[in-house]
Amino acid sequence: ELQRLPLAVEQALAVDPELYREGTEMLADATDSLYLGRGILYPIALEGALKLKEISYLHAEGYPAGEMKHGPIALLQEGFPVVAVVPEGATREKLVGNLMEVRARGAAVLAVSDGDAGGLDHVADLVLPVPRIHPLLQPVVAVVPLQLLAYHVAVELGNDVDQPRNLAKSVTVE
Template identity: 60%
Template sequence: PLMAEKGGYRHFMLKEIYEQPRAIADTLAGRIREEAGDIYLEDLDLDDETLHSMDKVNIVACGTSWHAALVGKFLTEKLARVPVEVDIASEFRYRDPIVTSRTLTILISQSGETADTLAGLREAKRKGGKVVSICNVVDSSIARESDGVIYTHAGPEIGVASTKAFTTQLVALVLFACKLGRVRGTLDENECRLLGEELVKLPRKIEEALEQDAAIEEVAKIYMNASDFLYLGRGNQYPIALEGALKLKEISYIHAEGYPAGEMKHGPIALIDEDLPVVVLLPNNETREKVISNMQEVRARAGQVIAITDLDDRLVRDNADHVLTFPGIRDELMPVILSVPMQLLAYHVAVLKGTDVDQPRNLAKSVTVE
């Protein structure tokens, strides 16, 4: 009977990884007004005037949701041109954060019950700020106490390591950044329409990304006994490097670190030897050549490079031990696509090591204590 619940998948986590195309389609459903070049968020409950008056955004979350928040900073600053600060919830509430009536605090929580995030929400409200939450569980504590909410509609997530809840949070953040950009006049109707068109393509692109599953499993077989992993990314891919490292830690119990690629020379390069696999996120954008130079530095020190890219050319092949290729999409949405290989790599390593993928040791699905 349990296998039936898993729909034929070996674990809930794998099932939930494969549910992402549908989950993302559900997050988008009814929210993109392509003809008007606008975004409709049904439970936002903040009028345009209030949104327009916000001069600062705080995004507060824990764990994987905090990685989504870091991507949200890139999105909101780029599309809405408003300064964004990202905080880990357990830190935010104790640092006497600067919140005014013109500060919007966004709380991100899959369960909507995360203790520290809920406390952060109350702190922001106590200081007179407006709060919007991004939650999966309808009518949860955080959703109820917020001025507005964006539900991700990912459906129940059973696996402790978050997958579809994370990618749908990223999509919700794109929708919100577009909405704020439209209200603030920093994103015109046409640009919003173009982004909307790309968003609608995401479910199909995620399906294409999932076709690399077997290739990722082969890479996992090679490195399953590594004692450490390094994940590198730049720009909006740096949080995805952090997320990849967290996934591996959570379910395979291998020590892993995510780093901004440009920081490698400021310390982590000392760790590189023939025993260190380095996962490099390499989207085809303006920092591509810089990241390739990081790959060259790793190879020069006998490190093993696993390149995750949407442009597989000679330059990548010459500087990587393994190349995994994924569909490209505009840069704001690449973090969603490159999350998939992060999830699958961690999953396959964990399965090969024989850990309890859906219920990793010492972890709880929802952290409701401080």
């Protein structure tokens, strides 16, 4: 599986640009967004939210999907963008349940998934597909569309993605 990782990342990079255009429209007009993930992909939701903040200057919050009822659900309203990382496997059914709650409140859902995109039609407005790979390698592949989405939003907003404001490119220890 590890040998397939470079090809899987290439495939994740080759997603139809039209899908990113639609995702960009969802996020660029919003002042806030929520990123959800479960299990090993929760940190990827955090990274997606962080990347959007760093280069688009829009507020985004990553949150564990299983804890959504403890705060973020109060923010949801018509058109509020929610980005979810929805893998095949053990957490998919629960995450789909979370997204049903999100949709019931009128939020707009963008899903990143390695599964059947058609199987998410009832809970997602847009699905960015990624190839399926071993679950322990899935974070490496699933983060790609979130980074590209942040890039496209930042460009749409006219931001310099090569020199984000107030962002240090290195970490120093005192």
